[in-house]
Amino acid sequence: RTDDAEVVVFCVPSYACQRRTTLENHNTILTDALSLLAENAELSDQEGRSVAFRRAAAVMKALPGAVTGVTQLRGLPCLGEHSLRVIKDILETGASAEVESTKQSERYKALKVLTGIFGVGPKTAERWIREGIHTLQQLQDSGHTLNRAQQAGLQHYDDLNQPVAKAEADAIAEVVERAVVSVSPGAQVTLTGGFRRGKPTGHDVDFLITHPEEGGEDGLMSKVVSRLESQGFLLYQKTTRNSYLESKDGPARPASNMDRFERCFSIFKLHEDEGRGTGHPGTPTGNTAAANSGSPGDSDSRSQIHGGEQRLLVSGEDGGPEETKPAGHRPWRAVRVDLVVSPISQFAFALLGWTGSKLFERELRRWAGHEKTMSLSSHALYDNKQSRYLRATSEQEIFAHLGLEFIPPSERNA
Numbered sequence: 001r002t003d004d005a006e007v008v009v010f011c012v013p014s015y016a017c018q019r020r021t022t023l024e025n026h027n028t029i030l031t032d033a034l035s036l037l038a039e040n041a042e043l044s045d046q047e048g049r050s051v052a053f054r055r056a057a058a059v060m061k062a063l064p065g066a067v068t069g070v071t072q073l074r075g076l077p078c079l080g081e082h083s084l085r086v087i088k089d090i091l092e093t094g095a096s097a098e099v100e101s102t103k104q105s106e107r108y109k110a111l112k113v114l115t116g117i118f119g120v121g122p123k124t125a126e127r128w129i130r131e132g133i134h135t136l137q138q139l140q141d142s143g144h145t146l147n148r149a150q151q152a153g154l155q156h157y158d159d160l161n162q163p164v165a166k167a168e169a170d171a172i173a174e175v176v177e178r179a180v181v182s183v184s185p186g187a188q189v190t191l192t193g194g195f196r197r198g199k200p201t202g203h204d205v206d207f208l209i210t211h212p213e214e215g216g217e218d219g220l221m222s223k224v225v226s227r228l229e230s231q232g233f234l235l236y237q238k239t240t241r242n243s244y245l246e247s248k249d250g251p252a253r254p255a256s257n258m259d260r261f262e263r264c265f266s267i268f269k270l271h272e273d274e275g276r277g278t279g280h281p282g283t284p285t286g287n288t289a290a291a292n293s294g295s296p297g298d299s300d301s302r303s304q305i306h307g308g309e310q311r312l313l314v315s316g317e318d319g320g321p322e323e324t325k326p327a328g329h330r331p332w333r334a335v336r337v338d339l340v341v342s343p344i345s346q347f348a349f350a351l352l353g354w355t356g357s358k359l360f361e362r363e364l365r366r367w368a369g370h371e372k373t374m375s376l377s378s379h380a381l382y383d384n385k386q387s388r389y390l391r392a393t394s395e396q397e398i399f400a401h402l403g404l405e406f407i408p409p410s411e412r413n414a
């Protein structure tokens, strides 16, 4: 025991959903390395490998201090031979040859560039790479026919690969909320995804929409989307109809992890004025929207004149840097936005399912299945032993059903 006396040995539970993982990470070099290998495996259609690396990275993220030697890792879960070797290489030599060579490889770089296009997944990227397409230029020169999503993705490539800031998410939240309430006054909008977990930036903005009356959410998505579209806020949208089948005694058991909510994958046109958060409800409004070329109000300016709405559409009303903008400066940017509509009866499950992180969700489902003989989805929790659904109206109740300590969103950053 004496040889261990000076060594801090870490100890963490094996499922990520049993751990509190904040955004504070004491081992970023190690977790970046493992995440890169996870990403590379995912892009190469090796899901098992990818999950193994993600679990290993999540364990390192959960440690309360920086790891300095491999002896500290004794007894930690989810660290396979491969992950341990990568960690050991970095701790002992400062780098992992495998990580470095992956990062430099033409294949990895091409996969990153191509899957960086909204609408392009690993399989499509792989196919293009086999044809020798490694860059956006080569893709454009190839004459491949792109679908509508990919065309929009290519068109807004730079914007969509630039992180979304919390202030931008809040500005979009205001726009979405106004649109939702205007088509259904009682409806509620909740920010989910990474921003609900307290992340300062994200790759998109995720919203969950519901109505306090069961059924009140019917037809809501198409109305919200039409409203946003008529206001000129959507550069692209694809709405998927709800395909969740109800049975007499409750929602049908979901066949896979993919949920069946009505959802909309969109690309939002976010104006600079909206992102600055300088507007105040009740700001005096004038009918200046029409003069502001390309503003979201152009196509529907009449509905924009009413109190509180106009402010988002007026450029430079705060005396901001309007005049000092360089010529050709574009006063808006494209942002990926996901909208999901859930009936109130499934809201808690949808909220839990859409808050993430992805690994946290995966671990919750694994815990439910392997430790509790239950099936968890974004719609429901089914107890296979009792052969019945377990109802819940809050995330807290779901954790309780699962026999887990409640983990708040800010500690689900696994």
Ligand code: ATP
Residues within 6 Å of the ligand: 192, 193, 194, 195, 199, 201, 202, 203, 204, 205, 206, 257, 258, 259, 353, 354, 355, 356, 357, 358, 361, 378
């Ligand atoms: P980021 O900041 O990169 O956006 P994020 O955690 O918000 O991080 P998203 O990809 O936006 O990541 O996913 C948010 C949540 O939505 C995750 O918990 C994920 O499980 C869930 N989710 C995303 N896509 C789907 C889908 N097609 N079906 C079901 N759930 C999904």
Ligand code: MN
Residues within 6 Å of the ligand: 193, 194, 195, 202, 203, 204, 205, 206
């Ligand atoms: Mn997100």
Ligand code: MN
Residues within 6 Å of the ligand: 193, 204, 205, 206, 338
């Ligand atoms: Mn999303």
